[in-house]
Amino acid sequence: MPVTAPPVSAPSRASRWRGHRRYWRAQLLGWGVVGTVFFAQDLLAAKERVNHAGTAGFLVYFALCGIGASHMLRCWMQWRGAIVGRWQRLVGPGLTGVFGAGLFLAGAVFALPLAVPVARADLWTDKPAAAFGGMLGFCALLCLGWLLLYLGYQSVQAYQQALVERVRLDAALKDAELRALRGQLNPHFLFNALNVVRRLAATDPSRTRQAITQLASLLRDTLNGGDAPTVKVSAELRQVEAYLDLEKLRFEERLEVVVDCDPAALGRPVPPFSVLTLVENAVKHGIASKIAGGRLGIRIVAEPELTVVRITNPGPLDGAPRQGRVGLPNLRERMRLLYGERATLTIGCEDGATVVSELKIPNEWPLVHPLVVEPGPARIS
Amino acid sequence: MRALIIDDERLAREELRALLAAHPEIEVVGEAANGPQAQARITELRPELLFLDIQMPEQTGFELLGALEPPLPQVIFVTAYDRFALQAFESNALDYLVKPVEPERLARALARLALAEKPPLSAEGPLAAEARVFVRDGDRCWFVPVRDLVLLEADGSATRVYFGREKPLLARALTVLEARLPTDRFFRINRSQIVNLQCIESIEPWFSRSLRAKLTGGLEVEFSRRQALAFRETQGL
Numbered sequence: 001m002p003v004t005a006p007p008v009s010a011p012s013r014a015s016r017w018r019g020h021r022r023y024w025r026a027q028l029l030g031w032g033v034v035g036t037v038f039f040a041q042d043l044l045a046a047k048e049r050v051n052h053a054g055t056a057g058f059l060v061y062f063a064l065c066g067i068g069a070s071h072m073l074r075c076w077m078q079w080r081g082a083i084v085g086r087w088q089r090l091v092g093p094g095l096t097g098v099f100g101a102g103l104f105l106a107g108a109v110f111a112l113p114l115a116v117p118v119a120r121a122d123l124w125t126d127k128p129a130a131a132f133g134g135m136l137g138f139c140a141l142l143c144l145g146w147l148l149l150y151l152g153y154q155s156v157q158a159y160q161q162a163l164v165e166r167v168r169l170d171a172a173l174k175d176a177e178l179r180a181l182r183g184q185l186n187p188h189f190l191f192n193a194l195n196v197v198r199r200l201a202a203t204d205p206s207r208t209r210q211a212i213t214q215l216a217s218l219l220r221d222t223l224n225g226g227d228a229p230t231v232k233v234s235a236e237l238r239q240v241e242a243y244l245d246l247e248k249l250r251f252e253e254r255l256e257v258v259v260d261c262d263p264a265a266l267g268r269p270v271p272p273f274s275v276l277t278l279v280e281n282a283v284k285h286g287i288a289s290k291i292a293g294g295r296l297g298i299r300i301v302a303e304p305e306l307t308v309v310r311i312t313n314p315g316p317l318d319g320a321p322r323q324g325r326v327g328l329p330n331l332r333e334r335m336r337l338l339y340g341e342r343a344t345l346t347i348g349c350e351d352g353a354t355v356v357s358e359l360k361i362p363n364e365w366p367l368v369h370p371l372v373v374e375p376g377p378a379r380i381s
Numbered sequence: 382m383r384a385l386i387i388d389d390e391r392l393a394r395e396e397l398r399a400l401l402a403a404h405p406e407i408e409v410v411g412e413a414a415n416g417p418q419a420q421a422r423i424t425e426l427r428p429e430l431l432f433l434d435i436q437m438p439e440q441t442g443f444e445l446l447g448a449l450e451p452p453l454p455q456v457i458f459v460t461a462y463d464r465f466a467l468q469a470f471e472s473n474a475l476d477y478l479v480k481p482v483e484p485e486r487l488a489r490a491l492a493r494l495a496l497a498e499k500p501p502l503s504a505e506g507p508l509a510a511e512a513r514v515f516v517r518d519g520d521r522c523w524f525v526p527v528r529d530l531v532l533l534e535a536d537g538s539a540t541r542v543y544f545g546r547e548k549p550l551l552a553r554a555l556t557v558l559e560a561r562l563p564t565d566r567f568f569r570i571n572r573s574q575i576v577n578l579q580c581i582e583s584i585e586p587w588f589s590r591s592l593r594a595k596l597t598g599g600l601e602v603e604f605s606r607r608q609a610l611a612f613r614e615t616q617g618l
Contacts, residue, residue, distance in 0.1 A: 187461070187462035188436075188461050188462045188463065190462075191461035191462050191479070191480050191481065192390070192393075192461040192480065194480075194481055195392075195393055195396060195461065195480040195481040195482075196390065196392045196393065196396075198396060198481050199392040199393070199395055199396040199399070200392070202399065249392065250390050250392070250393075251390070252391060288436070288438060289438050289439065290438050290439065291389075291414075291415045291417075291438045291439050293438075
């Protein structure tokens with residue numbers, strides 16, 4: 001039973017509230033049942049005992065203390081970060097926690113006669129030390145049982161959540177492929193490129209051959225590429241450069257491209273079609289929309305923890321883009337699923353004239369998912 | 382026929398020129414790479430035909446047409462692929478070509494053009510009855526011959542034009558349009574309305590010596606007293 005969970009996205013406030021309610025209901029129910037069971041057992045065991053009210057009262061007190069102890073145990077485990085993570089990390093805090101909670105509970109029980117002297121005889125008996133030891137062992141066992149139940153529940157939750165996330169990631173990736181397919185097969189881009197290549201065929205055969213080769217390579221990468229959640233920066237840049245070369249045929253002097261990539265960043269992972277999506281948007285909104293065109297800058301920096309991709313194009317940032325920014329919601333979703341909050345994408349306007357899109361991707365290859373998932377059907381039919 | 386090619390890509394313009402070489406009846410008199418350039422060339426060269434790319438920087442093809450003074454030349458739209466533009470073309474029965482342009486499609490479009498009427502293209506003076514006005518409302522647009530306009534109604538600084546079953550808004554003041562409308566056909570019936578006399582189906586006397594008229598399409602309008610008087614005089618009643 002896997003106890004570890006992959007990075008789980010932050011649950012919504014509503015679901016957290018539901019989680020709390022469920023927890024407290026379970027606590028009340030659980031400890032209530034424990035109390036009732038003891039009460040019933042007591043009822044059957046000592047028939048001549050008349051003080052049922054007292055027993056009942058004691059058991060209510062016991063249940064409440066039990067809730068308190070187990071809640072402290074839960075807080076302790078959460079504080080030590082033992083719930084999410086490898087199971088080896090559970091053992092240490094688990095044992096100390098169980099012992100502590102048991103001690104608290106046993107102590108609470110044993111302290112009762114200080115307030116209620118009537119119970120002295122039953123609880124302290126004539127050998128208080130032994131009685132305490134027994135109570136401690138019993139309480140610790142109770143707490144251990146509680147902890148196991150709690151962990152089991154958390155485990156199942158994590159598993160289900162992970163499955164959901166995996167399906168979402170697959171769907172988002174498929175969507176990205178389709179979009180990127182549309183992006184390279186973006187009819188607008190494709191037909192304009194073909195139109196230009198047709199013209200070149202009459203005037204510049206060698207440039208034509210080069211353009212056709214680039215178009216083919218762009219399409220091939222898209223059709224083949226998309227099972228991995230990330231690709232190397234070098235591969236992504238190759239796609240980007242092929243795309244920009246073709247766009248340069250159309251825009252000529254209106255499109256000036258400056259690429260500056262840290263050699264250390266070339267081998268690093270980025271989501272596929274991520275830089276390409278940003279570059280497409282930069283061309284559409286920063287170059288094609290301007291009579292004079294402008295400069296498109298791509299800068300990739302290898303920071304120790306993050307890979308930073310910075311794309312600049314002439315602004316200003318138009319408030320209501322005519323055709324919307326293609327592919328950005330999908331990119332954000334894939335980033336969230338892969339990296340949680342640690343990957344960021346910001347688009348802003350610098351000094352009123354330059355639009356800067358900045359993508360920060362953690363420098364890590366996301367784990368091949370620990371859960372067994374059947375390989376899906378072929379992506380491209 | 383004198384044609385102007387408007388497209389922001391140089392190679393696309395060259396490609397179209399090369400295709401038009403097979404059609405000697407079309408003379409390409411110039412090119413433009415964006416809206417402002419196009420307006421200048423149109424004023425300077427007065428082409429009869431525009432090959433107009435829709436996707437252009439800072440001013441789209443539609444916006445350019447809206448800014449031109451009527452009468453408008455014939456227009457053949459050109460687009461690589463634009464779902465919304467294609468929808469607009471289809472639903473408004475406009476002539477368009479897709480890039481890369483197929484020679485047969487170009488030939489057919491030009492043949493259609495040869496059959497259409499060719500009104501004079503002076504930018505001043507009264508518009509001829511067949512001259513077309515470009516009207517755009519949201520994502521719908523029309524080339525409307527002047528004679529099909531039933532009613533023009535002032536709406537703030539714009540004018541609502543009624544034709545067929547449509548009544549879109551034209552971004553020009555009524556008085557500006559009034560100066561261009563042929564007076565033998567159009568009459569101002571009150572401060573905010575101009576009526577196409579040929580679209581009046583019936584007239585009847587109305588309160589205090591004014592007139593009420595029923596127009597094609599079911600519209601009903603009232604003359605002002607003064608204009609009713611003027612109208613009677615011009616009609617010799």
